[in-house]
Amino acid sequence: MNVVVCNNLTKQYGRSKVIHSMSFQLAENKITGLIGRNGAGKTTLLKIIAGYLHHSSGDVQVFSENPFNNLKVSANTIFIDNEMSFSQGLTLKELLETAGSFYQNWDHDLALRLFDYFSLDPKQFHGNLSKGMQSTFNSIIGLAARCPLTIMDEPTSGMDSGTRKDFYRALLKEYIAHPRTIILSSHLLDEVEDLLEDVLLIKSGEKCLHLSIDSLRDYAIGVRGKTEKVQEWIDRIETIHLQDIGANLSYAVVKNDRSIKELEDARQLGLEITSVSAEDICSYLTSKTKGGIDHVFNRG
Amino acid sequence: MLINADSMKPIYVQISEWLENEILNETIQADEKVYSQYQLAEMFNVNPATAGKGINLLADDNVLYKKRGLGMFVAADAREIILRKRKNSKLNTLVNELAREAVQLQVEVDELVTMIKDTHQKIKEEQA
Structure with missing residues (x-):
């Protein structure tokens, strides 16, 4: 009921x-x-x-x-x-x-x-x-x-x-x-x-x-690695969140519905795949921009 | 799996593994009743639905069986099932890693098999 x-x-x-x-x-x-x-x-x-x-x-x-x-x-x-x-x-x-x-x-x-x-x-x-x-x-x-x-x-x-x-x-x-x-x-x-x-x-x-x-808790996965590799991998994939995390490193969050092949590709590109906490998923999904707070400071 | 091993295991998996350990070390014996989802929810401070999912994982693997109206009980061969399951998943993970590394290092399958055979032989001799 x-x-x-x-x-x-x-x-x-x-x-x-x-x-x-x-x-x-x-x-x-x-x-x-x-x-x-x-x-x-x-x-x-x-x-x-x-x-x-x-x-x-x-x-x-x-x-x-x-x-x-x-x-x-x-x-x-x-x-x-x-x-x-x-x-x-x-x-x-x-x-x-x-x-x-x-x-x-x-x-x-x-x-x-x-x-x-x-x-x-x-x-x-x-x-x-x-x-x-x-x-x-x-x-x-x-x-x-x-x-x-x-x-x-x-x-x-x-x-x-x-x-x-x-x-x-x-x-x-x-x-x-x-x-x-x-x-x-x-x-x-x-x-x-x-x-x-x-x-x-x-x-x-x-x-x-x-x-x-x-x-x-299973909704999304994170991929972390060299910016150009992350970019290559997320090309044509819709991202929930994308963030620069330091010198030439990026972190992207996508829905956890990628095929085994795509995950294998990510591995080949040297990307690290992580789980994303429920709290983080919610904060990414409700964020105004996909870059989060960093976006504000990004005037370049 | 491809997901990092260091990432946190879901709580219901942790609960089912905890129950498996209780069965392995015979704190809960064969044909004995296991904790209800409500008891587990209190013990682990989680929603009863989450605890119930942990119990269901073990029921799916036939480690536990249901007595109508009485609750979940430990199967007679629960220990064997758990041991077999853990052996399989552990070896599978290692073999997966090994094969992956071999491909990356361009080691052909025959060479890899020879290496495994040799090592296996050596360990057996050492133990003999």
Whole structure:
């Protein structure tokens, strides 16, 4: 069953299109990573799915219903980000208790245990917490709510590295014990990739790739060697990325669908073939130019 | 393979190799139940789907067999299969390298075979 279905989903703010006719489905009980650069439209997309924003055209269905202003979707969805606003007059402990009353599957014991583990002060107010502590608190609510659709937009921003690791581990254990559909947005794919089953990569409001993390890791190969040899080899092959890496050396990234013969040719040309990490593939695919940042400094 | 050997192995391959090692050193015995994909996911801190892929690799090679509703179990001849598989893949890689180098050095096949025969003979004599 698909929990989220988008067809030609489009969102405009005034005249600028933030989401361009995006179509995809997210299956039940999978962890999907929503990956994209700053300003790619991740947050807008998530807010539309969570029912916080109207879409402009196309179609979006969450639990088979339009999420905007929808009680069924609200009751079964939690959206965690670092702009969550909580009542100023309630302490953290009171906030936890109140939050619990909104969600049917709320696990208060888990919330308290995580609260203790991450050394949050029950009498503190949300507004007085540091950015990392706010993220931690919000994430505890996200985990304890046990919502069938759990959306987390950059949940670890501001957290220190130990807390991030703990949080991801907690998320995995919770997911194994109580499977649910999770969408996790991040610009640090390296950090979350082991947790994910699928990746939805977006670039400038458009869907770039939607595949399993294992296919993404196999998506591309890199070739490194003398510039003229690399040039010779990639002639007629579409490159994802091309970069000078020093005196007369180049590095090119192409889709991993070359024939054995072509790979053999590369070897004959003295080129080294390497795998490309999922993080690198995403950053090359979402880069404006094929030369990356080096292109900016290349005035020659 | 043509892809560099030093490049990182996918996690599901690492998981299946780890399970193979557990079987080889008899931590998990024949006809014993292996870890579920959820246990492996927790142990390796990965998505259960990834762990499941590691288990499936071994099922495809008949190292593991499925008991309906009970999980995956170690096949009676699992150790032999693993040893044979590793022998094959290791030798294949080496032979591949060897043949490639020979072609590059313009060593003809007869010469290469003679070299292998001689070396093989020598090692046997040394061990005798």
